[in-house]
Amino acid sequence: MIGSAVPRKEDAALLTGRGTFVDDIHRPGLLHMVYVHSTEAHALITGVDAEEARSLPGVVGVWTARDFAGLPPRPSVPGLERGYLAAGKVHYVGEPVAVVVAADRYAAADAARAVRVAYEPLPVMATVADALARDSVPIFAPLPGNLALEQQVTPDDVTADLEAAPHRLRARLVNQRCAGAPMEPYGVLADWTGAGPTVWATVQAPHRVRAEIAERFGLARHLVRVVAPDVGGAFGVKSSFMPELFLAPELSRRLGRPVKYVETRGEHMVHTYHGRDQLQDVEVGFDDEGRILALDVTLTVNIGGVPDPVGIGLATLTSYMLGGCYKIPKIAARYRSVVTNTTPTASYRGAGRPEASFLIERVVDLVARELGRDPADVRKANLIQPGEMPYQTPFEGIVYDEADYPAALDLLLDRLGYAGLREEQARRLADPRAPLLGVGLSTFVEMGGFGPTPLFEQFGYLGGWESANVRMQPDGSVIVLVGTAPHGQGHQTALAQIAADQLGVPFDAISVLYGDTAVVQEGTGTMGSRGMPVAGNAVRMAAVEVADKARRVAAHMLEADADDLVRIGDGFQVKGVPDATVTLAEVAERAFKPHLLPEGTALGLENTSYFEPKNLSYPSGAHGCVVEIDRDTGRVSILRYVCVDDCGTVINPMTARGQIHGGVAQGIAQALFEKVAFDAGGRPLTASLEDYMVPGALDLPPYETHHIETRSSFNPLGAKGLGEAGATAAPQAVVNAVVDALAHLGVRDVEMPCTPERVWKVMHDAS
């Protein structure tokens, strides 16, 4: 089954309106919780008047920070503990100041609007420049200033190497702030019955959420049940520990009734954490061929008003991936994480790695431009060769697995018809009526398959492994329980394909369950492209054990040696004896009959396995983009987008294609359309889908996808992960194409998003 493009098991329910998303769940006596959000970017709270709100029909209560003073802080950066509601001070527009609970969502929204919060404004520092200025004031109280973290990632000083290089150049690149904007907003339903709560929530790691809830309420974990039902997209933004994950159970406990919170889209845009927002200062030294000799990078990350434990250190991952697919002997990297009066930032699809890929791919293009060489040639001069794999990067522990980067680039150039495109470009340049043509390349590598445990512990997880329980039912059908919690990736389908191959059970006879801590043994979750490289291997391990035992039981039934059995159709046969057969269903039933099994055989056909990856895996590839730019309006149109991806073993080519498409779409969106913006006073300018441009069907092109399948030796399946590759590869493929189209004007950079207004301005400033 591995390698088959089977339609998904998930789809029947989702297509008929029978999916179960958090907001679809109803409990008797259900109450609705809404927030009162800060309308100020930086201010003291001088009073909260909830009298009118409390008097409105259906309102159960209004609570502020002091009402939750007894609850230990949310998962936080040690020493920078954060609570649930703003206490005495607000740090950004959208920060929750109070919660209202009412009998229905309309009454709750009315009441929230009736709560009057009095503010005494403080100076607003909405940018890192303002937050680091000499006259700035500290935003987040435990910090003496706004520099939350300064990290020297490598001890290397490359000053001498840069000075010795035949050529050097500097650049300042901006990787703007983006919103994850999954179509389903964040939601929580908590019902504290008996000794502890059941919490249905739009989360990516239910077991971790269970652990954090249990710890805050002083409960043993068995008393807390967390369920991630159908989750409508997440893209990393549903991995943050939002206050509602804890407030809803606490209010359910106090009120003795179930409490539901579902954010509106407007709330999502200011309240749920954003991603990216990195300023990149680069200096690069290189030789006449364009070979990069040394790279010096300073990253400045805007982490928003309240430091998030993931957001504060994400630039570590950016630093690790700065070398991209290239042999760069010396890299010096440091970063600063800066508090500002904006919504906090944390994970968003790729979480730190797209920023690195963007940086190095833009730098390679700048080097090519500086030397007057073709960007494809400069890439070839720098690429790590297949014979050099596994490749030890300049960063300890960061070792790339097997891949053929030059083959990916060659395939891309071939599919693009690269030489022909360059001719067409020249022809159009000569014709003032023809739109400009640009070609952009992106040879990329990123991290997938997160763990291993020593790495993932640093992000607060119990481990970096994943667990699977494979259990054959007495009729030969199979239930797989897995610790991931997908939200669109299709694990029911892909993991069943993996199990089917090991067990010899039909795909249709396997069900995969996940997302419920009361059902699944233990789990880490779905993030960091870890589904197939980690969970896939856990399922495989458990299935191998179950298949082995089934063979031993079959051998006993056939009075043969297990080694003499061969698999046939739906069962086993003794080699060379066509009559000596037994079906898997007969074997499965026999496994539950103690008196008919060899003495000492444990009952049942079941195994629980934990797969701990040896290392991260490194999905890679080469993407190319062809754009056309209207000379009058600056509008960028994508004519072609071509992907060559190497995610190792492809489990399901159809869902793999879907993952690439979706990631590329988000990458194109970052390049051309999306930017979370604030004005100088910290007021959000993109607080709705009217203002924040999530692209529609007319805004995005068709994608051409190709695969190179180089198995990773880091795990038995040979899979590398795929969920984040497209989002990592695409932004710079597009931007490189846009800059390429304008290069004849002397344009070196166009900041993302490359909107018509921005491109038009760059063209006019240049000419």
Next chain:
Amino acid sequence: MRVEITVNGQAHSREIEPRLLLVHFLRDTLSLTGTHVGCDTSSCGACTVLLDGEAVKSCTVLAAQADGLAVTTVEGLAGEDGLSPVQEGFRQCHGLQCGFCTPGMVMAATALLAENPDPTEQEIRGGLKGNMCRCTGYQMIVESVQWAAANGGAK
């Protein structure tokens, strides 16, 4: 106020608040939770239903405006003999990932094919421009609608 609304062929008479949105009437009053809410500005289209055969965003229609009219939701598409061609197209061509935008997308595609049984790729993209999907990048949705057009259309 009292409204009489036929949903998926079944007549409902209910006392409602005048400000109640059609999407909340469907989800909360009738427990038809297949229709989703993805935004508050009529941008995303997750709440798309058919109102007397025409695709509307049910987050922008008051239940009162649907009084006396017939609504079709995603729950009303599949028959006893299985998925509708549009639903089957989405399954065959992987036109959905997380499934949250899917009900609205399927309803919009159904309305599109009812009006234009043989749309070009560009007409499909144009017909779905009011529906956002964050997972698929749209191409496999376009292919799903093409599959449906070739295998039974809007029925």
